[in-house]
Every structure is written in C-alpha cells, then in structure tokens.
Amino acid sequence: MTHPTEAPTNPLPVTDRPGSRAARLRAPLARQVVEAVAVDNGVCVRPLPMRRTSLDTGETQIIPVPCGATLASKCPSCAERARRLRIAQCKAGWHLDDEPLPDPDPPSDDAKALAVLRADLETARDEVLTAGDVAQVREIDELIDQVDAELTDLGVRGQITPTDRDRPRRTRSTKRRQDAPDLPRLPVDRRTVGRTFTAPDGTAWRPSMFLTLTCDSYGRVHSDGTPVDPGSYDYRRAARDAIHFPKLLDRFWQNLRRSAGWDVQYFAALEPQRRLAPHLHAAIRGTVPRVTLRLVAAATYHQVWWPTTGLPVYDGQRLPVWDDATGGYHDPDTGDALPSWDAAVDAIGEDDEPAHVVRFGPQLRADGVTANSANTGRMIGYLTKYLTKSLDACHAVDTDRQRAHVDRLAAALRYEPCSPTCANWLRYGIQPRHPRRELAPGRCTGKAHRRETLGFGGRRVLVSRHWSGKTLTDHRHDRVDFIRQQLEALGATGTGPAAPASDPTRLAWTLLRPGDPAAPRREHLILHAIAQRHAWRAQLGLATGPGTGEKAGGSSATGPPLADAA
Ligand SMILES: [Zn+2]
Numbered sequence: 001m002t003h004p005t006e007a008p009t010n011p012l013p014v015t016d017r018p019g020s021r022a023a024r025l026r027a028p029l030a031r032q033v034v035e036a037v038a039v040d041n042g043v044c045v046r047p048l049p050m051r052r053t054s055l056d057t058g059e060t061q062i063i064p065v066p067c068g069a070t071l072a073s074k075c076p077s078c079a080e081r082a083r084r085l086r087i088a089q090c091k092a093g094w095h096l097d098d099e100p101l102p103d104p105d106p107p108s109d110d111a112k113a114l115a116v117l118r119a120d121l122e123t124a125r126d127e128v129l130t131a132g133d134v135a136q137v138r139e140i141d142e143l144i145d146q147v148d149a150e151l152t153d154l155g156v157r158g159q160i161t162p163t164d165r166d167r168p169r170r171t172r173s174t175k176r177r178q179d180a181p182d183l184p185r186l187p188v189d190r191r192t193v194g195r196t197f198t199a200p201d202g203t204a205w206r207p208s209m210f211l212t213l214t215c216d217s218y219g220r221v222h223s224d225g226t227p228v229d230p231g232s233y234d235y236r237r238a239a240r241d242a243i244h245f246p247k248l249l250d251r252f253w254q255n256l257r258r259s260a261g262w263d264v265q266y267f268a269a270l271e272p273q274r275r276l277a278p279h280l281h282a283a284i285r286g287t288v289p290r291v292t293l294r295l296v297a298a299a300t301y302h303q304v305w306w307p308t309t310g311l312p313v314y315d316g317q318r319l320p321v322w323d324d325a326t327g328g329y330h331d332p333d334t335g336d337a338l339p340s341w342d343a344a345v346d347a348i349g350e351d352d353e354p355a356h357v358v359r360f361g362p363q364l365r366a367d368g369v370t371a372n373s374a375n376t377g378r379m380i381g382y383l384t385k386y387l388t389k390s391l392d393a394c395h396a397v398d399t400d401r402q403r404a405h406v407d408r409l410a411a412a413l414r415y416e417p418c419s420p421t422c423a424n425w426l427r428y429g430i431q432p433r434h435p436r437r438e439l440a441p442g443r444c445t446g447k448a449h450r451r452e453t454l455g456f457g458g459r460r461v462l463v464s465r466h467w468s469g470k471t472l473t474d475h476r477h478d479r480v481d482f483i484r485q486q487l488e489a490l491g492a493t494g495t496g497p498a499a500p501a502s503d504p505t506r507l508a509w510t511l512l513r514p515g516d517p518a519a520p521r522r523e524h525l526i527l528h529a530i531a532q533r534h535a536w537r538a539q540l541g542l543a544t545g546p547g548t549g550e551k552a553g554g555s556s557a558t559g560p561p562l563a564d565a566a
Pocket residue numbers: 043044045046047066067068069075077078079
C-alpha cells in the first residue's frame with residue numbers, strides 16, 4: 001500500500017502555497033492515516049458498528065466488531081488474523097498421533113448471534129437495494145458470504161439463502177466412463193491417523209504428506225504462464241474446469257478414501273498457477289502410496305449433466321424478453337416461450353454425453369513430511385502463502401501479454417454458465433432455473449464470473465471434518481483463552497477484549513444500519529478499536545514483563561497471538 005506520509009522524503013524544497021490544491025493533495029487524508037495506524041496495530045480497517053445492550057442494566061454501547069475479511073485488499077488486519085488462524089489449524093491436525101475427538105457441538109450462542117447478524121444484513125441489503133446503492137449491496141453481499149462461511153465453520157449445515165440448490169431431477173447412470181481407469185474399492189476404516197513406523201533404533205515416526213493436484217493442459221504455455229498460441233489455447237475448457245473444480249476435488253477425496261481404505265484427512269488450499277488454472281496444495285495426515293495417489297487422480301472425473309452450450313442463440317442487442325404474464329422469457333421475434341431449465345435437462349438423452357467432464361492434469365506431486373521437521377513449517381507457509389490475496393493477484397501481471405491472457409480468460413468466464421440459475425443460459429436459448437425479470441447474459445452476479453476469482457467461486461481453504469477435531473471458532477477461542485490465562489496468572493484484571501466476558505446470554509447485539517443517526521463515523525470506530533488495543537497491550541506488557549510488551553502486540557509471529565484475539 002502507499003504511505004501518504006512518505007511525500008516529505010522528496011529532496012526538493014516544498015514551495016507550494018499553503019492551502020493550494022497541490023498542498024492539499026500532499027496532506028494525507030485523515031481516513032488514510034487512521035487506516036494506516038490501524039494496520040500497524042493489527043486493528044480492522046472496516047469495523048462494523050454493533051450496538052451491545054445489557055439485558056440486565058439496559059446499558060447500551062457501540063462496539064466496533066472486526067469485519068472478518070480474508071483478503072488483504074479488503075482489510076489487511078483481518079486477513080492476516082484469518083491467515084494465522086488457518087496456520088494454527090493446519091498445524092494442529094497434520095501430525096496428530098491420536099484420533100481427534102468427535103465433532104464438538106456447535107457453540108450455539110455464537111451461532112445464534114451470527115444468525116441475528118445475518119438477518120440484520122439481509123434487511124440492510126433490502127434497504128440499500130431500494131435506495132439503488134450498488135456499491136453498498138456488493139459490500140453487504142461480501143459480509144453475508146463471510147457470515148455464511150463462519151456459520152459453516154460452526155457446523156451449521158445448509159445455506160440460509162437458497163441460491164442454487166442443486167437437486168438432480170433424474171438419476172444419471174453411475175456406470176464408470178470407459179476412458180477412466182478402474183479403482184480398487186476397499187471398505188473404509190474409521191481410522192483418520194496414519195501408520196506409525198518404528199526404526200531399528202526404536203524411534204517411532206509417523207510420516208505425513210504434501211500433495212499438489214493440477215488442472216489439465218489447455219495448450220502450451222511460456223514460462224510467464226501465457227499461451228504459446230493464444231488462438232488455439234482452450235479458454236472455454238479452462239473456464240469450465242475452474243467453475244467445476246470443487247466437485248472434482250470432492251470426488252477425489254471420496255475415491256482416495258475408498259482406495260486407501262481409511263478415512264484420509266486433509267487441509268487444502270486452492271491457488272492459481274502462473275497460467276491462471278487453479279491447483280490444489282494439500283497437507284494429508286498419514287501416508288498414501290504414491291502409486292495409489294496417481295491412480296486415484298487419473299481415475300477421478302466429474303461429469304456435468306447440463307444442457308450443452310454451443311454457439312450463442314441470442315447475442316448483442318437481440319435478447320430474450322421477459323413476460324410478466326407467464327413469469328418467463330420468450331423469443332423477441334416469434335414470441336415463443338424459451339424452454340424451461342427442467343425441460344432442457346429432461347431433453348438430455350440416455351446416450352448423450354455430459355456437457356463437460358472435468359479431470360486432473362497429469363502433473364501430480366506428492367512428498368513425504370515427518371512431524372516437526374523444518375520442512376513442516378516451510379510447507380505450512382507454502383500452503384497459506386496466498387490466502388490473503390484474491391486469486392487474480394497471486395501472480396504479478398506485468399506485461400501486455402499477461403494482461404491479454406487474463407482478459408481472454410475473464411471474457412470466457414463472463415459468458416460461461418456458472419449454475420442452473422445463471423443468467424447466461426438465456427444466451428443459449430434456455431430459461432435459467434427460477435427465472436426472474438432483468439436477467440442479462442454476461443451480467444450474472446455469481447462469484448465464478450468475477451475477475452478476482454478466476455472462475456473458482458468456491459472456498460479457498462478446504463479442511464476435512466476430522467482434521468483437528470476442532471472448528472475454526474474453537475481454534476480462535478483457544479488463542480483468546482491463552483491470553484486470558486497469561487493475564488490471570490499475573491493478577492491482571494483485564495478490561496480489554498481478554499477480560500472475562502459478561503454472561504453472553506445477558507447481552508443483545510444489533511447491527512447499526514447505514515444511516516442510523518447513532519452510527520459513528522468509520523474513523524471514530526477505528527480509533528476506538530486502536531485505543532482498546534493499546535490499553536490491552538499495556539496490560540499484556542505488564543503481564544509479560546518490561547521490554548516484551550511492544551513485541552507481543554506487534555505482528556511478530558512468535559509472540560502471543562494478540563491479533564487473533566480481538
Ligand atoms: Zn477487518
């Protein structure tokens with residue numbers, strides 16, 4: 001990020017008239033200064049104002065709640081905090097010796113508070129939508145996604161908004177494709193930890209693995225990731241593979257468990273390669289023979305049973321027209337209704353080929369890793385390296401050739417249907433599922449079409465259910481508890497975020513809507529949070545002895561995980 005305060009390093013004397021436009025531009029914006037200080041202190045730069053009401057005393061307080069963004073472009077502080085939490089989670093599960101405990105019951109108070117927040121956000125979204133504020137809608141949608149992800153982490157199943165519930169209308173033949181090798185099928189043991197090996201000298205060791213899976217090739221590429229022949233590079237297949245990659249990954253883990261014969265656990269992160277195709281890095285607990293991994297990867301595929309999309313039927317200005325009477329779209333010239341989604345899917349015959357088949361590419365890497373080796377830390381760093389960046393920002397795009405490559409992929413993604421409800425089906429003369437007015441091909445709001453996702457609209461971190469035996473929220477609480485214990489051991493009675501919370505059932509939280517007269521300016525909220533952080537850091541400075549306080553509160557990876565607690 002740019003530091004506005006760096007301007008005075010210019011060796012030329014500043015001769016601008018005070019108050020001139022140049023002088024005003026040189027002065028850092030108050031907001032930028034506040035945000036820069038917030039980032040230095042690990043404090044959220046986009047806090048949400050929440051009103052906390054004590055049900056006993058009726059006392060209310062406006063509390064800045066961190067936005068919880070996972071991308072540094074949105075909020076560097078929250079993104080770094082989220083990344084460190086993932087590091088802790090990855091570490092906790094990789095070399096477990098014992099079976100992790102069964103899934104804990106979801107902490108129901110947290111889930112309830114989130115559900116209330118979710119409802120508030122939905123109302124706020126309606127309000128800004130009526131006001132026509134598109135930027136706000138998008139911001140709220142991002143928050144809704146985060147709350148949903150958080151709810152999933154708490155073990156709450158199912159989505160609250162039914163956006164694309166995918167229920168196949170007809171069951172397709174489960175006969176294996178002829179072009180995919182057969183897989184051994186073993187009964188799956190309930191065991192989730194790997195085997196222990198004992199060396200001749202008696203030391204026991206339990207190796208684990210680091211696995212990398214890639215997408216197929218779409219054409220030869222240069223070392224900068226751009227195609228040798230852009231004309232023949234298969235952008236359409238690249239786009240489709242990215243959109244359906246999550247399904248392929250699910251199949252892979254299923255197949256791997258059946259072939260290995262035990263309940264293989266993983267912590268995986270998705271990243272783009274230089275050529276912008278997604279690939280997966282995974283920490284696997286225990287070892288699976290490389291030959292098995294290769295066989296499973298080669299035999300895994302996912303078939304997409306959607307209507308086939310060849311050449312566009314409607315393009316440019318000639319688009320299907322919405323009809324209020326029938327609640328659907330019809331042809332602009334003939335007035336005939338377009339086939340419904342269900343009819344189009346029913347028309348796929350028994351002998352038809354699927355619209356698309358996703359497979360892995362031939363490059364597969366699998367390395368053994370032993371517990372506590374220097375390697376483990378390096379591998380975890382590798383796994384979590386890009387988590388705070390959007391997929392399109394992981395590799396620098398410096399040359400025109402690279403920019404053109406991104407543009408061509410983005411163009412392919414723009415018109416590729418992302419789900420049965422996608423507006424792009426209209427382009428191919430089919431009504432999307434649950435059609436509504438004002439749908440336009442190329443303007444679907446699905447995540448997969450956004451440039452920053454490179455087609456991959458799913459979650460970036462994929463963790464199996466029995467990885468560490470804890471939810472992400474449990475890991476977060478572990479870190480807060482750690483600070484609290486330190487403070488208590490030294491007799492500090494905290495009033496900061498580590499203070500023993502008042503009875504959470506006696507507190508009610510509500511989100512302040514944009515425009516609420518009680519809502520403080522964002523700068524004020526941030527300053528409030530910074531002051532809180534300072535007070536708390538001072539306490540911890542006392543607790544850990546002189547000289548260490550500053551370090552503990554900073555972004556040092558070795559100090560107590562302060563940034564994760566608030
Ligand atoms: Zn934040």
